Amino acid sequence: MRILVVGAAGDIGQVVCDELGQRHDLIRAGRSSGDVQVDLADAASVAAMYAKIGPPDAVISTTGDVHFAPVSQQTAQTFLDSLQQKVIGQVNLVLAGLDVVADGGSFTLTSGILDRVPIPMGSAAAMANGALGGFVRGAAGEMPRGLRINVVSPGLLEVSVPRYGAWFPGHVPVASDRVAQAFAFSVEGTATGQVITVD
Template structure:
């Protein structure tokens, strides 16, 4: 398959690229500073990235993220960081990609609801719950046999380690990548997939 992967240089994205290429897929890498440039907070950038690549079988977004921000944050902008990219950007991506992905192809997004509440994670939980509800509801409207799913990776071991935390509390990026493969190569539709 020919797959546009947004966020190809991040922790999860790099692992997904490796897993897809190991399976013989052609991966077109996209990132803020990648071969195909895209900013998930900018609808025009999303449109440009999608239209720059022809004959896509799948689109995957591993780019959108949000930082942990305390509920009592001093500014609304700090608290709501991630709304434009993680939620609205991925919704925009779906709306643009559904016209450009080949019949029977797939679009896979990234959610991120955690098993337990996390300090500073209230707004992120809201954004991710909204994204997952969108995926489940929008899947029935996908035309031409297109499939829409999201992966909810939870804590990634490498991310925890980069934060100075215990990486054993998370899932290795290579295992998370296998969950994206299930979404891309499988038959699931409207599902929120968790690493096994």
């Protein structure tokens, strides 16, 4: 398979590439790195990326920023920015790919644990993660040409603990290989409309 991995340089993207790169031809994409550059928040940039790479068999997104702050310090704009970066960006990737991805191909998005196990300052992330799950469940039954769509929702990766562990009190980190296998399950299996949790 030709698999497009957006966010390939990030913690999740790297473990996904390590796993799927053993069996498939990967096209790595990022905002400023990879085989091709893309800004998911810009629909024109997403369309240009697809035009450059040609039809992939599967698309994986492992990217999306959110604003962490106490809810009393959040604003409508910070919530909107979080939705734009984490949700709408990934939705753009799907919408622009509906006529490009090969028949029977798949989209795998990334959310996270915070909509079901909250942390302090994580309300925007919780909102974005929940929205992605809702989008995938709703869109799955309407996908054309046998396309599938899922979202992987991992806990804090072991490899991410040095940078983010202090933000996740009481959370037990998840092994990177388990997260990679969740993406393999989505891409190489038959599931659709699923929120694939890795706790």
